[in-house]
Amino acid sequence: xxxxxxxxxxxxxxxxxxxxxxxxxxxxxxxxxxxxxxxxxxxxxxxxxxxxxxxxxxxxxxxxxxxxxxxxxxxxxxxxxxxxxxxxxxxxxxxxxxxxxxxxxxxxxxxxxxxxxxxxxxx
Amino acid sequence: xxxxxxxxxxxxxxxxxxxxxxxxxxxxxxxxxxxxxxxxxxxxxxxxxxxxxxxxxxxxxxxxxxxxxxxxxxxxxxxxxxxxxxxxxxxxxxxxxxxxxxxxxxxxxxxxxxxxxxxxxxxxxxxxxxxx
Numbered sequence: 128x129x130x131x132x133x134x135x136x137x138x139x140x141x142x143x144x145x146x147x148x149x150x151x152x153x154x155x156x157x158x159x160x161x162x163x164x165x166x167x168x169x170x171x172x173x174x175x176x177x178x179x180x181x182x183x184x185x186x187x188x189x190x191x192x193x194x195x196x197x198x199x200x201x202x203x204x205x206x207x208x209x210x211x212x213x214x215x216x217x218x219x220x221x222x223x224x225x226x227x228x229x230x231x232x233x234x235x236x237x238x239x240x241x242x243x244x245x246x247x248x249x250x
Numbered sequence: 251x252x253x254x255x256x257x258x259x260x261x262x263x264x265x266x267x268x269x270x271x272x273x274x275x276x277x278x279x280x281x282x283x284x285x286x287x288x289x290x291x292x293x294x295x296x297x298x299x300x301x302x303x304x305x306x307x308x309x310x311x312x313x314x315x316x317x318x319x320x321x322x323x324x325x326x327x328x329x330x331x332x333x334x335x336x337x338x339x340x341x342x343x344x345x346x347x348x349x350x351x352x353x354x355x356x357x358x359x360x361x362x363x364x365x366x367x368x369x370x371x372x373x374x375x376x377x378x379x380x381x382x
Contacts (some may be wrong), residue, residue, distance in 0.1 A: 154350065157343045164336060171299065172382030173331070176321050179313045180294045182306045195303075202296070209289050233293070244307035 143159040148207065158235040160198070167198050183248050199241040207234035278357070281364040285342035288335035295332030298325060333378045338371035 138147045174185040186192055210230040214223055273279070298320055305316035319325055319343055345363050348354050 131273075149267055154347065157347070159342065161343060164340065168333065168336065168378060169382060172329075172378070175302075179306055179310060179317070182303075182313075186303065186306070199300075206289070206293060206296075209286075209295075213290060237296060237300050240304050244300070244304040247307035248303075 141183040147183050149212075153205065154209060156208075160205060163194060163198055163201070167194050170194070185247065186248045189249070192245050196242055196245055199238045203234040207231045212236075222235050267363050277361050277364045281342065281367055285339060285346075288339040288342070290340065292332055292335050295328050295335070330375070330379070334371055334375040337374040337378070338367060341367040341370050341374075 134147065140146070143149075170185065170191050174182050176183070186195065207230055211227050214226040214230065217228055302313075302316045302320040305312040320329075345354070345367060348363075354360060
């Protein structure tokens with residue numbers, strides 16, 4: 128009889144030793160996004176094409192503002208981690224390091240910009 | 251690629267795995283790489299959406315500029331593409347969770363799920379365009 132769970136045996140394996148945690152982080156963020164994104168698509172799609180006053184009114188709604196902020200934080204983290212894996216698969220050396228820094232920064236800047244916009248709109 | 255330097259006697263000529271180009275394209279491989287492509291391409295739609303939202307927060311002029319792009323044919327194309335990419339990536343993620351739980355890994359089931367993702371993402375995109 129095995130006393131160790133499959134997860135316990137997987138932790139720490141591989142050259143980076145952190146793949147299990149990475150995979151679990153992606154699993155958690157994907158499930159969170161799966162619950163949030165369809166509703167957000169409806170809210171965003173309804174606001175798109177409206178006047179500025181209507182857009183501001185739509186995103187000033189507490190539910191819309193909080194959902195948008197959550198999607199920015201969770202979604203941009205999910206993007207940065209996924210894009211990092213893609214970069215690590217296809218590039219090496221200095222190019223890899225610069226690209227990983229670039230996508231991580233891009234994701235952070237996008238999230239920060241979106242949250243700044245929400246604060247100005249909703250508060 | 252597999253050059254053996256005489257100065258490093260420990261390096262051995264290892265067999266290379268068959269190259270990607272000699273394989274006939276398979277549904278499972280294509281649906282897998284499309285997951286990565288859709289996920290990463292979504293950054294374009296996110297950039298446009300966040301620019302548009304930030305412009306709405308800042309000023310009338312900024313919003314007029316961003317809204318002109320976001321509601322142009324280019325904006326329509328980006329957001330229509332993003333809607334499909336979201337749904338495709340969404341179904342691929344669900345399939346990933348199902349695979350992770352140890353189900354559906356035999357080839358007939360995996361291929362059925364692959365077609366389900368392709369057709370499902372198109373149907374959901376059409377529904378999104380109708381509803382929104």
